[in-house]
Amino acid sequence: MTAPxxxxxxxxxxxxxxxxxxxxxxxxxxxxxPQARERAALLSALAGADIVIADFSGRLAMDAEAVRAAPRLAFVQMPAVGTDSIDIAALAAAGVPAANAAGFNARGVAEWAVGASFALCRHLAWADRGVRAGGWPQMEVVARRPREIHTQRVGIAGFGAIGAEAARLFAALGCAVSYWTRRPRPEAAARYRELDDLLATSDILVLALPLTEETRGLIGTERLALLPDSALLVNVARGGIVPDDAIVAALESGRLAGAALDVFDDEPLPEDHPLRGNEDVLLSPHAAGTSVQSQFNLVSVVRDNVTAAVEGREVRNVVNGMNPHVRRR
Known part of the structure; x- marks a missing residue:
């Protein structure tokens, strides 16, 4: 009988x-x-693993050392879209296909980006805090120059499933939508622009890029300076693509009128971080993709892909160029 x-x-x-x-x-x-959420427990448990469902938080990273500790490893499933907590190169070198859950939360994250943009344009969180504190900041809201979202030029950096869905939703609201990605999409309804041109023409800049060595620090202080005055930033991508200190500086200079951030350089965001005290920032605990519908989608993707591996069928969404037909060792 074949071992399980x-x-x-x-x-x-x-x-x-x-x-x-x-x-x-x-x-x-x-x-x-693993017996505990600790590095030593991970390395010990990997010795007998054929398939790994990875840690999307990155706390137990599947790095090169972890790959070496798993001589039987045949497949890694990332229960997320981002793959920054697994070493895809080390897995490829070991002949191990790795897959993500591409698209599972595209609608949920895109809706968060649109909702956050509404909140920034109309100062919803700021007004809510004022009323809860006992005030009635009606004229103060007027003085903050609230905007109707259809008047805003929206630029989307990254045009995978999330970026494309966000573009569709913003366009449905009447926004002029442009996008940048490394490989332009001829079928895209939005207008393609080179990255610097995108920033210079975006009243609302939405980041929907994966974090890679190429995108880390891609949008720093110099590129943020290209934005129109009083632009808004919405980041549903990963911390590190636009460094937190660059965002703080752009807010303090007035280049950014506001930012909605679901991701940060360090998570959780340090208690004394200046972003926590900035009233023009909407903060979210990396939860843009946590709708009920997205979670059902994620569970289905993980179940179906791991089941396919066990049953000898091809897996989907392989991200490291390996054969999608998983073979036991």
Missing amino acids: WRILSLPPIDQNVVRRLFEPLGDAAEVTF
């Missing part, structure tokens, strides 16, 4: 959820977990 596939699921995904996902596999698979 050993599926190692890393935190923070709930263990009971994972067990239920793979119950239909019966004796074909065995689900395991």
Whole structure:
């Protein structure tokens, strides 16, 4: 009898959820977990793992050392779109396909970007704080020059599933939408612009890029200075693409009138970070993609891909150029 596939699921995904996902596999698979959310426990658990469901928070990173500790490893499933917590090059060198959950939260994140833009344009959070504090800042809101969103030129940096969906939603509201990506999309309804031109013509700049060595620090102080006066920044991508200190400086200079940030250089955001005290910033705890619908989508993607690997079918969304047909070692 063939030994069961050993599926190692890393935190923070709930263990009971994972067990239920793979119950239909019966004796074909065995689900395991690290004994603790610690590096040593990860390396120990990897020794017997055939498949790993990675840690989307990055706390237990599947880096090169972790790959070396997993001689049986045949497949890694990232339960997220971003792959910055797994070393895709090290996995490719080891002959291990790695897949992400591309598109699972595209609508949810795109809606957050639009909602956050509404909040910035109309100063919703600022007004809410004033009323809750006992004030009635009606004329103060007027003085802050609230904007109707359809009058804003929207630039989207990154045009994957999230960027494309955000472009569609902003266009439906009447916004003039442009985008930049490394490979222009001839089929895109939005207008393509080179990156610096995009910044110079964007009243609302939406970041929807993956974090890679090429995109880290891509939009720093010099590029933020290209934005029109009183522009707004919405970041649903990753911290580090536009450094937090560059955002603070742009806010203090007035180049940015506001920012809606779901991601940061360091997460959680340090308690004494100046962004916490800036009233022109809408802060979110990396939760743009956590709608109920997105979570159902994610569970389905992880279940279907890992099940395909166990049953000898091709997996989807391989991100490191490997053959999507997973082979046991």
